[in-house]
Each structure stands twice: as structure tokens, then as C-alpha cells.
Amino acid sequence: MSRDVFDRIRDACAEVTRRARRVQIDASGLAKLADGIAGAAAAAPSLDPAHRHLGDDDATLAFVLCIDTVNFGSGWFPHLAKVPGKSGYLSIATRLRERFDRAGAWTARELCELSGPACAEVFGQRDPDPDAAQLMDLFARALGDLGRVLLERFDGRYAALVAEAEGSAARLLSILETMPFFRDVSRYEDLEVPFYKRAQITASDLAAAFEGKGPGHFDDLDRLTLFADNLVPHVLRCEGALVYDDALARRIDAGERLDPGSPEEVEIRAVAVHAVERLVSALGDRGVRTTARDLDGLLWNRGQRPEIKARPRHRARSTGY
Numbered sequence: 001m002s003r004d005v006f007d008r009i010r011d012a013c014a015e016v017t018r019r020a021r022r023v024q025i026d027a028s029g030l031a032k033l034a035d036g037i038a039g040a041a042a043a044a045p046s047l048d049p050a051h052r053h054l055g056d057d058d059a060t061l062a063f064v065l066c067i068d069t070v071n072f073g074s075g076w077f078p079h080l081a082k083v084p085g086k087s088g089y090l091s092i093a094t095r096l097r098e099r100f101d102r103a104g105a106w107t108a109r110e111l112c113e114l115s116g117p118a119c120a121e122v123f124g125q126r127d128p129d130p131d132a133a134q135l136m137d138l139f140a141r142a143l144g145d146l147g148r149v150l151l152e153r154f155d156g157r158y159a160a161l162v163a164e165a166e167g168s169a170a171r172l173l174s175i176l177e178t179m180p181f182f183r184d185v186s187r188y189e190d191l192e193v194p195f196y197k198r199a200q201i202t203a204s205d206l207a208a209a210f211e212g213k214g215p216g217h218f219d220d221l222d223r224l225t226l227f228a229d230n231l232v233p234h235v236l237r238c239e240g241a242l243v244y245d246d247a248l249a250r251r252i253d254a255g256e257r258l259d260p261g262s263p264e265e266v267e268i269r270a271v272a273v274h275a276v277e278r279l280v281s282a283l284g285d286r287g288v289r290t291t292a293r294d295l296d297g298l299l300w301n302r303g304q305r306p307e308i309k310a311r312p313r314h315r316a317r318s319t320g321y
Helices: 005-019 027-038 057-069 088-103 108-113 116-122 130-153 158-164 169-176 197-209 232-238 246-253 263-285 292-302
Strands: 023-025 185-188 191-194 242-244
Touching (some): 005 185, 023 027, 057 130, 108 130, 116 130, 130 158, 158 169, 169 197, 185 263, 242 263
Antiparallel strands (some): 023 242, 185 191
């Protein structure tokens, strides 16, 4: 049996975990977290606007593809003007949802014509500071890439892009990674370490928005890994499942940004992916069948708790997350 992209992600993250010097899995903390999850009530519904149908299939498809095209920027989020009471991502998703409700989906050609200032208007960044303006320029580039792929390969149709995946999240990933900002691959020593956080989450969001039917049906959805960002590793750290060495912990707690692709940043993401694989296994031993995708949603929702949001998480100016 040939090894697919999800095997490559898991294998690379397991090897990074074996070599890691700055980030470690705490076995007792992981076991305690597994016990807590196994004994908890069912997870609350997701807070993510990308998981809600817009009432029209074409608009919903467009919304999911557009929001996941710009589902990055956590390293810039401290500089964003946010929707009161919402995080950086939820502010961006809320503003995009409002735009779709107000004016409908962008056409592929409109995506190509977007500018940084136009994105600033859509995402509520009027008169942005230079850091927020930089992120809006990146959003315009990312959405422009999506528009060009739609025009060049799919007759401008969002639905045609998803249909070409033929119900395979792995194939959807291979389509999306032709856009530079979706190609989420790092180097660690001699290793190529793929994460593909946003490409994977696109399949997951489509499945959630369409309840696993039609364009949301993927035969290999259970193969998805953790969507490695800066929030779920932070939750794992707060829960005692991940431990950072003293120097890295001090830098993160002081709000110092990490360089994307640096050894410490790759270790945080990769060890979190492997920790969730071990958590899936630990829960299976406790009679709870789950997947990395399910745990990502559970841990992401847990990350919205005030006590977890109050503690600094790592920040890196990456287009991966």
C-alpha cells in the first residue's frame, strides 16, 4: 500500500518529536488529558462560522474556500482591529461572513482584482497600522491566487475545484497546494516536514458545513492529522501534555515572536501533531474511538476559554496559520 500525504505528515512529525530538544510530550500530562476527555460530556458545537451553511450551496462552498485561503496571520493578530469579544480568526471569519451576507460571494475575477486596502475594508481594518496593513496585503495575494486557479483550471467555479477532488481530502490538498500560501512545508535539520494545516482544514470545514454530504463528503476524512497552528499546541501546553524548555517558555511568555520555520517553531507544531496521535491511541485504550480531526475541534474550542486565552501562546508571522 502506497504511503499518502497524511502518512508523510505523521512520519515527519514523529521523527521531529524523536529528535526534539526544546519541546517534549509529558506522558503523565497526556494521560491526564486523555482521562479528562474520556470522562467529559460531548463537545460543544463549534464556534467557527466556516462550519455553518449559508443557505446556498455555491455561496457556502465559496465562503469555506475563501476563509481558509486567508486562515492565517496569527502572528499579526495582536495588531488587528477585532470584533468585540472575538479572537483574531473569529473576527476575520465574522467580517467575511458579513460580506457574503451583504454582497454575495466574490467571483473569481473579483478575487484577482482585490487589493490590500480592499481587504482592509472587508475585514474591518479601516486605517490599519502598518502591521495590519501588511496582513491585508497578504490576504489580497492569497485570494488573488485562488481567483487565478479558479479561472485557469476550473472555469471560475468554486464547485468545480472541489469536484475535482472526487471525494478525497488528499486530492483536495494536492489541488490547494498549487497555491503558494497553501504549501505549508518546513525544513528541520535534514527533514522535509509537511503540515498542510489550511489545506487539511479546508476539507474538514467543507465536511462540517455540508454535514458530510455532497461537496462535504470525503472518504478519507479520518486520515486528517491535527491542524497544526499556534492555538492547539498552546492548549496542549496549558493542559500539561506538552512541555517547553525554559528558554523557549520564557520567550513565548514574554511575547517574543518566533521565526517561521525555525527549529523551535517546527518542534512546537510537529510535536503537537504527534501528541494528538498518541492522544487518539490513549483514548482508544479507554474505549473512546476518535480521530485527530475530532480532537483538533475539541481542543480548538477549549482554546477559547478565558483562562487559556489569557496565557501567551507562540506567535510567528507565517502564512501556514
